[in-house]
Amino acid sequence: MGSSERSNLKEKITPFLAMTQADLEGMVKSKIVWGWIVAALFLEVIRILSSRTMEASFTITEGLSDFIFIWSMIIIGITGSAVSSESGELADSLLSKAVKRHEYILAKFCSRVALVFTIYLGISTVLAGLTMRIGVNDIEIYGLSFSILVVALVLIMLTTMGVTFSTIFPNTIVSIVTLLVVWYSMTFFFSLIDEIKFLSPSYLIGELPKIIQGNWSGTEWKIVSGFSLMCIGFLAVSLLYFSRKDV
């Protein structure tokens, strides 16, 4: 790649990178994010210490389920306000500059996915590491890795859904409430319908102990494909909608 091509590429991605970095820095300074990290670590340590005689696969499953049932509310708060909280003046001051619509939305997605993924991965690594040392070790390493990554995928899906709702609904409260309703409906009601239960996070949680132990059920590929397609779908909807919408 020649130097002029490199500089063209740099020019193309610099605004996106600058917005992603600024967004991330803003979120990292947030008391809510630090409160989340501290509370999550505290809860996981308590859980691990009180589960010494339990099998590690169940302890890890309980720890990962905290992200689905409890910490998802914080993720909803962070993502549901991504675009709607800035609509009006703050978005104007960026979109009135040399920023394309898709760059703005992609920056929102990337910053939030990066934050959620990093926090989740850090805490789940601590959870898995400590549990393997303290609990009854029934873990198969590929199963454990897959489980951690598939829950990460679910949280990424939640993040993309949150940013999409924030793009569509100009009111932050409406965006967050809608997100809560959809997320908890998916979590609880989808598991009752056989055809789509693989899209239910609570169904996934039910399958995790077996997967962590290395007992694969054959539905894993459906879970991964389903949530991946949902991520791509939400991203596409968000980009398309924002590209046509008055700010």
Place this chain on the structure above:
Amino acid sequence: MNVIETENLTKIFGRKLIAVNNVNLSVKEASIYGFLGPNAAGKTTTIRLLLGLIKPSAGSVKIFDEEMTFNSSHLRRRIGYLPTDPKFPPKMTPIKYLNFIGKIFCLSNEIRTPRLSKLIRAVDLLPAASREIKGFSTGMTTRLGIAAALMNDPELLILDEPTAGLDPSGRKSTLELIKELGREKTIFLSSHILSDIDRICTHIGVINQGKIIFSGPIKDMKKLIRSNSIQLEVDGDIDTFCGKLKSIEEIASFERRGGYSLGIDFYPGVSIPKVIIDLMKLVSACKLELLSVNTTTSQIEDAFLKLVQEEESHGLLRAIKS
């Protein structure tokens, strides 16, 4: 070249509210164009249409002779924009924010760093350069907004109510800065403050209820009203002075406005310098203290009100005819 050109520009919100109605305006290069109108006249909506933040319901916007759309980032690269009551990331400092804006415009570090230093100094924010923006006053926020608008050294500046919320000294320095910038750049400035527009603008567009009712050089707007009027402010025995005003034949009428202010109208075609000399002699003879003589401030207010009244009566006529 027309830097800004709109043709039949219209914006309707939710099929109910016509915020901008068939606006045709053009802004020449190197002019300071004042966009004047009362609150909710459609000024900010027009500006958002010019920037491509919202899509017109009808008509078109051209900036630098190219159609403005949602993705015209290459055109916005040449524009600096100051919104009303600008908002910034509260935990950023001015240095960080301007550096961020510089990156948005893909400015290299060699250009970005000296420029942001120069701008921070120019808008007098050096003492607060490393403070978080959330503690800033209105004046400081506006100054930071101006610095951000200039970060990309734009050819066109669009300023939406730049003096809103400022104290008199803040307004004065902001207007002086805008006038200085107007020497090198094209400026489109919206305001509802008549004296601000009068002070610095070369051209004016008047908007009321979404419709442009005048667009052109300021002097043409002032010609719309009779030039034979003057506002006099004096201190002393004004009653005696008013009694003797009738002795000046050229005076058609006068009106007391407040405790020490008089509006005096002359007959058309008289020699205004002669009348002013006679007035000054009378002021001296009555031993009054002359506070001010003004022929411009009331003119632009009167011109604006006359335009609005004419537009409303045309509207009434249209309603009656239909």
